[in-house]
Amino acid sequence: MKKIRLFTPGPVMVPEDVMLEMARPMDHHRTASYREMHKELHELLRYLFQTQATCLTFTGSGTSAMEGVIVGCCPPGSKALVVQNGKFAERWVKVCNTFGIDHTALDIEWGHGAKPGDIQKALDADPKLDTVIVVHSETSTAARSDVEGIAKITRDRGMLLLVDGITAVGAIPVKMDAWGIDAYVTGSQKAMMLPPGLAFAAVNDRAWERIDSGKTPTLYNDLKAYRKSLDTFDAPYTPNVPLIRGAKFVLEGVKERTLEGIWTETAMLAKATRAAAEAMGLKVFAADPVDSVTAMVVPEGVDEAALRKTMRSKHGFQIAGGQGDLKGKIVRFSHMGYVDAFDTLGVLAALELCLQEQGFRLEMGSGLAAAQRVFTEAMK
Amino acid sequence: MKKIRLFTPGPVMVPEDVMLEMARPMDHHRTASYREMHKELHELLRYLFQTQATCLTFTGSGTSAMEGVIVGCCPPGSKALVVQNGKFAERWVKVCNTFGIDHTALDIEWGHGAKPGDIQKALDADPKLDTVIVVHSETSTAARSDVEGIAKITRDRGMLLLVDGITAVGAIPVKMDAWGIDAYVTGSQKAMMLPPGLAFAAVNDRAWERIDSGKTPTLYNDLKAYRKSLDTFDAPYTPNVPLIRGAKFVLEGVKERTLEGIWTETAMLAKATRAAAEAMGLKVFAADPVDSVTAMVVPEGVDEAALRKTMRSKHGFQIAGGQGDLKGKIVRFSHMGYVDAFDTLGVLAALELCLQEQGFRLEMGSGLAAAQRVFTEAMK
Numbered sequence: 001m002k003k004i005r006l007f008t009p010g011p012v013m014v015p016e017d018v019m020l021e022m023a024r025p026m027d028h029h030r031t032a033s034y035r036e037m038h039k040e041l042h043e044l045l046r047y048l049f050q051t052q053a054t055c056l057t058f059t060g061s062g063t064s065a066m067e068g069v070i071v072g073c074c075p076p077g078s079k080a081l082v083v084q085n086g087k088f089a090e091r092w093v094k095v096c097n098t099f100g101i102d103h104t105a106l107d108i109e110w111g112h113g114a115k116p117g118d119i120q121k122a123l124d125a126d127p128k129l130d131t132v133i134v135v136h137s138e139t140s141t142a143a144r145s146d147v148e149g150i151a152k153i154t155r156d157r158g159m160l161l162l163v164d165g166i167t168a169v170g171a172i173p174v175k176m177d178a179w180g181i182d183a184y185v186t187g188s189q190k191a192m193m194l195p196p197g198l199a200f201a202a203v204n205d206r207a208w209e210r211i212d213s214g215k216t217p218t219l220y221n222d223l224k225a226y227r228k229s230l231d232t233f234d235a236p237y238t239p240n241v242p243l244i245r246g247a248k249f250v251l252e253g254v255k256e257r258t259l260e261g262i263w264t265e266t267a268m269l270a271k272a273t274r275a276a277a278e279a280m281g282l283k284v285f286a287a288d289p290v291d292s293v294t295a296m297v298v299p300e301g302v303d304e305a306a307l308r309k310t311m312r313s314k315h316g317f318q319i320a321g322g323q324g325d326l327k328g329k330i331v332r333f334s335h336m337g338y339v340d341a342f343d344t345l346g347v348l349a350a351l352e353l354c355l356q357e358q359g360f361r362l363e364m365g366s367g368l369a370a371a372q373r374v375f376t377e378a379m380k
Numbered sequence: 381m382k383k384i385r386l387f388t389p390g391p392v393m394v395p396e397d398v399m400l401e402m403a404r405p406m407d408h409h410r411t412a413s414y415r416e417m418h419k420e421l422h423e424l425l426r427y428l429f430q431t432q433a434t435c436l437t438f439t440g441s442g443t444s445a446m447e448g449v450i451v452g453c454c455p456p457g458s459k460a461l462v463v464q465n466g467k468f469a470e471r472w473v474k475v476c477n478t479f480g481i482d483h484t485a486l487d488i489e490w491g492h493g494a495k496p497g498d499i500q501k502a503l504d505a506d507p508k509l510d511t512v513i514v515v516h517s518e519t520s521t522a523a524r525s526d527v528e529g530i531a532k533i534t535r536d537r538g539m540l541l542l543v544d545g546i547t548a549v550g551a552i553p554v555k556m557d558a559w560g561i562d563a564y565v566t567g568s569q570k571a572m573m574l575p576p577g578l579a580f581a582a583v584n585d586r587a588w589e590r591i592d593s594g595k596t597p598t599l600y601n602d603l604k605a606y607r608k609s610l611d612t613f614d615a616p617y618t619p620n621v622p623l624i625r626g627a628k629f630v631l632e633g634v635k636e637r638t639l640e641g642i643w644t645e646t647a648m649l650a651k652a653t654r655a656a657a658e659a660m661g662l663k664v665f666a667a668d669p670v671d672s673v674t675a676m677v678v679p680e681g682v683d684e685a686a687l688r689k690t691m692r693s694k695h696g697f698q699i700a701g702g703q704g705d706l707k708g709k710i711v712r713f714s715h716m717g718y719v720d721a722f723d724t725l726g727v728l729a730a731l732e733l734c735l736q737e738q739g740f741r742l743e744m745g746s747g748l749a750a751a752q753r754v755f756t757e758a759m760k
Contacts (some may be wrong), residue, residue, distance in 0.1 A: 011621060019622075023403040026394045026575055026696045028386055034755055059439045061576055061617040064600045091599075098599045189618055197408055197439055197577045197620035219471075220601060228688045236440040238569055240577035240620075241391060242399075300620045303551045306742045 004312075007292040007347050009139045009319045010166055010188040011196055013175045018194065021234045022242040028304060029239055037248055038233040044251035045200055048169060048192075050260070051176035053204040057228040057247075059240045062166040065199035067095050068221035069183045071150065073131060074101045074216020074242030076258025080131040080162075081106055081122050083145065083174035084363045086133050086138035088164060098209055102232065104129065110326065111141045111295075113288035116149035117252050121158065130162045137290040140323045142332060144172070144290035148179045155180040162209055167192055169200075170268045171292035171336050181209040188243060191262075191292065192250055193337040198243045203227075221368045249329040264378075267291045269335035269344050272374035276348045276367035295322075295330045302358045304328045310357065317351035384692075387727050388700045389519045389547055389673040391569040391576055392717025399469065401629045410587035416609050417628055418613040424631035425580055428549060428572075428639070429557035429564050433584040436606040437627075439620045442546040442567030445579035446476050448601035449563045453511060453587055454481045455594020456626055457522040460511040461502050462487055462541075463494040463525065464517035467703045468544060481599060484509065490673075490706065491521045493668035494531035498662050503537065517670040522553070522712060523729045528559045535560040539586055546570055550634065551646045551672035562587040566625060570641075571672065572630055573717035578623045583607075603694045614749075631648035647671045648758040649715040649724050652751035656728045660735065660742045661752035665710045675702075675710045682738045684708045690737065695730040721755045 006013045019105050025071055027033060038057075045055035058065045070092060074080050080101060082093050085108035094105040107123050108114055114134050123129050132154050136147050147163050154161040160182045168174055169184065170191030183203045189196035203211070203223060215262045217224045225236040243301050254262060270291035277296045285295035298304040310333060320332040331349060348367045355362055386393045407413060418437070425435035438445045450472060454460050458596045460481060462473050465488035477484040486502050488494055494514050501511050512534050516527050522580065527543050534541040540562045548554055548572040550571030556564050563583045569576035583591070583603060596602045605616040634642060650671035654664050657676045665675035676686040684701055688711060712728060728747045735742055 004405060004407060006485060008405060008410075010618060011408055012405050016405075019403040019405075025396075025399075026391050028385060028391055029576075030388075030389045030700075031692070031698065060444065060600065061619075063443075063617045064440065067598075067600045070574040097600050098602075099597065187618070195620060195622045196409075196618040197623065217479065218447075219475050220440065220597060222478075237443045238390060238567070238576040239441075240575060242575045243577065243620075296688045311409070318411065320410075330566045348749065 002316045003327070004318065005343060005346065006117060006318050006337070007333045007339070008318050009190070009205070009332055009334040009336065010187065012193055012334055013339060014193055014195060015338045018246050018250055022028065022246040024245070025239060026267055029235060029241055033348070034241065035233040037106045037245060041244060041248045041251065042233065043367040044248060045202065048050050048175045049202040049254055050174060050178065051202050051204070053176065053202045053225055053229065054208070056201045056222065056223060057199070057239065057244065058201065058226065059197065059237065060199050061196060062199045064090065064148045064221050065201040066164055068099065068218065068223050069185055069201050070095045070133065071218050071221070072216050072223040073160055073162055073183060074213040075210070076300060078130050078210070079103060079128045080121070080133050082131045082323060083108060083116060083134040085141065085143065086110055086113065086135065088138055088142035089135045092164065094135050099327045103175040111143050111286045113138070113145035114150060115146055117364045123153065129159070131162065133162045134225055136174070136194065136293050137165070137172065138222050138325065139144065139293060141286055142290055142293045142295035143286040143288045146287070147181065149180040151181055155262070160210055166318070167292045167336065170259070170262065172290060173263050176202055186349065188247060191336040194243060194250055197240050198247060266271060266335050268374065268378040269341065270294055272344060272371035273333055273348065274369040279370035280352065280362045280367040292336050293332055293334050294325050295332045297330055299360055302360050304353060306316050307331065307354050307358060309356045311350055315353065317347050317350045319347070345371060384570050384696045384698065385726065386698050387713045387719070387725060389448050389570070389696055389714040389716065390567065392573055392714055393719060394573055394575060395718045398626050399706070402626040404625070407619055407621060414419060414621065415613040417625060418755055419627045420611070421614065421624060421631070424584065424628060424635065427633060429556045429582040429634055430554060430558065431582050431584070433582045434588070434607055434610065435558065435623065436583065436603060436608065436610070437582045437619065438579040439577065439600065439617065440579050441566060442578060442579045443471065443555055444601050445565045445581040446472065446544055448480065448598065448603050449565055449583070450475045450513065451479050451598050451601070452591040452603045453540055453542055455590070458510050458590070459483060459508045460513050461499070461509045463488060464513065465492060465494060465521065465523065465650045467520035468489055468518060468546070468622060469515045472513050472544065491523050491666045493523045494520070494530060495524035495526050496533055499530050500533055503533065509519040509539070511542065513542045515544040515552070517552065517672050519547045519673060520706065521666055522673045522675035523666040523668055527561065530593045531559040531561055542592055546565070547672045547716065548638070550642065552670060555581055555626055562672060568627060571716040572627065574623060574626050577620050580628060612731050646715050648754065649719065649721065650674055652721070652724060652754035653713055653715065653728065655750040655754050656747035659746040660732065672714055672716050673714050677710055677713045678708070679740055682735060682740050684711060687711065687734050687738060690732055690734045695733065697727050697730045698728065
């Protein structure tokens with residue numbers, strides 16, 4: 001017997017009852033029951049993003065919604081500052097290049113988050129900039145940007161702030177309206193603990209004003225079409241009906257547990273994982289670690305590919321490696337989805353076993369004990 | 381007790397074992413098992429499209445793949461002839477307008493398919509045209525275009541032929557390589573009898589040559605990124621893993637039943653439905669009827685909205701109405717997905733009951749008997 005457990009920062013483990021909820025008989029989307037379901041989902045998404053803004057649901061990956069937000073909010077004449085501090089941040093620069101959007105890429109060392117000071121300096125240097133694009137939780141490096149602080153600046157200057165919240169929303173504190181974020185994006189396969197296939201964009205009135213001022217150069221990811229269909233809680237193109245049912249089902253559970261409760265629990269898992277890494281003699285990669293995913297530096301003498309392979313083949317734990325320049329240098333563990341303290345102890349135990357197998361010297365159980373101390377304190 | 385039965389031309393009914401196959405525990409996509417599954421799916425898609433071309437899998441609706449095909453195959457300098465004979469055909473004109481693609485829309489009366497003569501004439505009139513875009517089965521009118529005949533012309537002239545096969549592929553004869561179609565698109569929620577959420581595009585070398593000659597003005601639907609990821613049977617953006625597992629599962633069944641067997645069965649359901657309509661005194665709308673969906677003209681004195689409503693509320697049958705100018709004028713019945721002769725007798729029985737309830741005079745059972753005669757002949 002071998003259980004497969006996903007510790008990848010998306011896709012994540014999905015609760016069995018959610019999978020079965022989605023396995024119920026198909027229904028059509030041009031029906032009163034679909035519209036009612038979509039309407040309820042829309043209110044739940046508003047809770048998730050902590051906003052009164054319009055929440056759009058795309059059948060696609062997070063990239064589809066983020067592409068829609070960027071091309072909609074950056075019509076000709078605008079200029080975007082795109083923070084570039086990881087693989088996903090780089091993708092938004094690529095969107096700008098693909099669509100011919102005027103922009104400046106602000107390079108920040110991988111593992112670091114964007115700080116208000118960085119943004120302020122870059123904005124001061126170029127008065128043409130009117131938009132900031134930033135990744136809240138950069139999944140490739142497990143670093144967190146201070147979007148609350150950055151929003152104060154963009155708000156003051158009357159600029160738009162577009163945030164990739166793909167591994168942030170539902171995992172770490174996100175308060176779209178209170179902070180003043182103009183567009184926030186997430187995907188189904190992260191903290192929403194669903195399979196991949198849906199993406200969500202919350203878009204406020206300031207962003208709509210900009211979007212409506214230009215012509216959107218895309219059809220499938222055109223935010224305007226999604227907004228229009230929301231008048232009747234319809235969809236512009238055939239939506240993934242079972243996943244939408246799953247999203248409503250999951251978010252009802254999120255509301256019951258409360259976002260604050262989930263943020264606290266996720267933070268506890270991250271804190272325990274970081275404490276375990278330190279106790280095992282490993283370094284946490286990110287200088288500004290986020291609580292939704294932890295990246296550990298693979299120690300000298302340990303083969304990262306072999307480590308990940310054994311984690312899966314021998315113990316059933318699927319973890320993630322590094323991307324781009326970080327390939328072979330880090331391993332990443334998710335704290336999102338259907339995962340709790342006891343699952344997390346499991347993956348840490350498997351990590352200890354695999355590190356020892358590769359000749360890395362550590363006291364067996366030291367990581368587990370450190371994690372357990374965090375859990376003990378948190379569960380008091 | 382009331383069973384809900386979908387007779388809408390997508391989403392369609394999905395077999396219970398397919399839903400449960402997709403409800404199996406989530407797995408990650410950057411794994412050997414995903415790549416193996418994707419590789420097998422790719423071979424099965426080649427069977428489905430009857431091609432040796434590259435088959436790309438998008439997480440999105442059919443519109444996403446069709447947008448990718450059109451913008452990729454129509455770089456600046458090219459000019460497309462877009463047949464416009466229904467709501468979906470109109471959408472491809474809209475894609476051309478959105479992306480600034482030079483094109484001519486060829487209007488053909490709704491309910492009619494495009495014929496080789498129409499295309500020949502239009503091409504003769506404008507030597508700048510180098511691409512033809514046509515819908516094989518126009519779902520909004522239930523009309524079939526002669527893409528085999530059209531392909532002879534485009535092939536002779538060295539042009540590209542891009543075909544929306546969304547309600548054609550897997551339902552009616554489609555022979556991409558034998559006919560010489562350059563790009564064919566379908567979606568998961570039609571003849572593949574899956575939920576919505578995936579789209580597939582088969583793209584041949586002639587099309588790739590054109591695509592590689594230009595710069596694609598989209599990121600999420602960029603065919604090149606999907607082709608590149610196929611080198612390792614990967615995906616450029618997080619794919620809908622359960623639906624991909626479902627697609628492989630369904631197509632294994634399709635191969636076992638054989639495409640020819642499915643085409644014959646679908647044609648039988650369509651023939652029976654058309655015979656039933658005639659026996660009930662109803663007119664089939666399309667002049668060139670397709671076998672994947674049948675549109676009937678709503679007779680004088682019958683309220684289409686009320687008819688469809690009662691079909692669902694009283695008898696559990698979800699059928700489709702008309703779109704655009706056909707709203708209120710036709711009703712449509714699917715012959716795709718998890719539907720057989722006995723289900724079809726059910727929807728025809730419900731239709732007789734609802735027509736009578738609205739005061740339409742017909743001999744009860746006449747439609748059923750006509751359908752049964754077709755089934756009797758076919759099942760000999």
